[in-house]
Amino acid sequence: MKRAVLVGTGTVAGVAAVLAFNPNPARTSASAVNGRVTQSTTGSTTTGGSTSDTTSTSTATGDAVDIGRGYGTIQLEVTVDSGRIVDITALAVPENDGHSARISQQAVPMLVQQALNAQSADIAGISGATYTSLGFVQSLKSALAQVGM
Amino acid sequence: MSAATFLPGRVRTRLEHVWGTVVTLDVRDADASDAAVDAAWESVRAELHRVDRVFSTFREDSVISRLRRGGTHVVADDVADVIDRCLEARRLTRGAFDPWAVEGGFDPSGIVKGWAADRCAALVRAHGLRSFTIDAAGDLTCRGSADGTAASGWPIGIAHPDDPQAVIALVDVRDAAIATSGTSQRGDHVRDPHAHAAARGARQATVVGPDGALADALATALVVSGVEGAEWFAALPGWSGQVVVDDAVTSWGPAFTQETPHLKGAKER
Numbered sequence: 580m581k582r583a584v585l586v587g588t589g590t591v592a593g594v595a596a597v598l599a600f601n602p603n604p605a606r607t608s609a610s611a612v613n614g615r616v617t618q619s620t621t622g623s624t625t626t627g628g629s630t631s632d633t634t635s636t637s638t639a640t641g642d643a644v645d646i647g648r649g650y651g652t653i654q655l656e657v658t659v660d661s662g663r664i665v666d667i668t669a670l671a672v673p674e675n676d677g678h679s680a681r682i683s684q685q686a687v688p689m690l691v692q693q694a695l696n697a698q699s700a701d702i703a704g705i706s707g708a709t710y711t712s713l714g715f716v717q718s719l720k721s722a723l724a725q726v727g728m
Numbered sequence: 729m730s731a732a733t734f735l736p737g738r739v740r741t742r743l744e745h746v747w748g749t750v751v752t753l754d755v756r757d758a759d760a761s762d763a764a765v766d767a768a769w770e771s772v773r774a775e776l777h778r779v780d781r782v783f784s785t786f787r788e789d790s791v792i793s794r795l796r797r798g799g800t801h802v803v804a805d806d807v808a809d810v811i812d813r814c815l816e817a818r819r820l821t822r823g824a825f826d827p828w829a830v831e832g833g834f835d836p837s838g839i840v841k842g843w844a845a846d847r848c849a850a851l852v853r854a855h856g857l858r859s860f861t862i863d864a865a866g867d868l869t870c871r872g873s874a875d876g877t878a879a880s881g882w883p884i885g886i887a888h889p890d891d892p893q894a895v896i897a898l899v900d901v902r903d904a905a906i907a908t909s910g911t912s913q914r915g916d917h918v919r920d921p922h923a924h925a926a927a928r929g930a931r932q933a934t935v936v937g938p939d940g941a942l943a944d945a946l947a948t949a950l951v952v953s954g955v956e957g958a959e960w961f962a963a964l965p966g967w968s969g970q971v972v973v974d975d976a977v978t979s980w981g982p983a984f985t986q987e988t989p990h991l992k993g994a995k996e997r
Contacts, residue, residue, distance in 0.1 A: 706867065706906045707886060707932065707934065
């Protein structure tokens with residue numbers, strides 16, 4: 580269990596590098612992926628994210644992360660099914676002024692899509708990306724930690 | 729065990745709010761201790777804030793602010809180095825990058841971010857780490873490789889200027905810097921130093937090359953010069969560049985091998 584949680588954290592921490600993931604999906608071994616799935620299912624039953632231990636769907640709310648400079652906070656709700664992120668909802672996005680609101684409108688959908696794609700994503704960073712992504716991944720990490728990923 | 733390809737703690741990131749943006753460190757060295765990563769990051773954080781104190785144009789008491797107010801000053805070696813790099817960039821870009829031709833006086837902000845990223849990368853290397861990136865809000869200095877092997881570098885996407893869910897190219901960045909200017913995502917406003925107006929050469933420009941300071945400056949300069957920037961850019965050994973003009977993508981150099989020539993066909997992510 581401990582090991583699998585660390586594995587999951589390592590993967591999610593990849594998101595923190597502005598959506599960094601295994602750069603070569605072909606090398607992502609099936610056993611590694613299976614390990615995450617199995618352990619995440621176990622995690623969901625022990626965290627009580629679901630009312631039944633016959634399903635592995637869990638929902639968790641991440642930390643509200645202040646992205647700094649008065650721009651505002653970002654907070655995510657994450658739904659995980661069988662060790663896969665199936666939905667990410669932004670409960671709060673930075674919108675304290677027109678500029679940060681504009682960035683949020685553009686960046687958050689991108690980040691959601693990137694995170695959902697992550698298990699097959701092949702990008703370790705994005706040149707020209709917004710730093711809203713960093714608050715996003717911090718909130719995402721905290722939410723996933725709650726469901727044992 | 730094949731799960732070793734997902735070594736626990738293999739991807740380690742750190743984040744700092746500084747310069748009005750965010751800078752991150754992403755370490756992939758599987759054999760490095762957490763203590764080594766922490767020590768490297770502490771030295772990076774100290775350098776980031778030192779650079780802010782010296783070079784910020786938003787700080788009245790910074791060295792650069794004093795320079796901007798005029799007079800003669802004796803400056804430390806690092807400030808002299810930045811000034812030298814600015815002169816070099818102005819010469820190489822035939823004036824498209826010109827930190828002296830801006831309102832308010834000399835402003836090296838267009839080069840300092842990449843310059844500092846390279847310095848931070850050197851600090852991280854000095855702590856024994858080999859595979860990592862310093863990401864200054866989308867301008868990255870990459871060292872080693874993302875998967876800790878010699879087979880590849882860092883796969884870095886280039887933001888689509890219009891579509892936040894797409895990238896327009898994927899670049900393998902090996903021991904190099906990559907910088908993008910003019911993206912609508914960041915709300916950048918690049919000025920044409922000689923027209924005294926918003927730059928109109930390109931909507932977005934990206935460069936990949938061996939030096940972070942120059943990458944920062946060259947990307948800005950290509951937004952000013954657009955496709956005609958090929959006249960000076962093609963003379964730079966070891967550099968690849970890409971400009972987006974309207975919906976047309978034009979690139980130079982070996983780094984850009986996987987792009988689409990037209991934004992309408994950009995790769996969906």
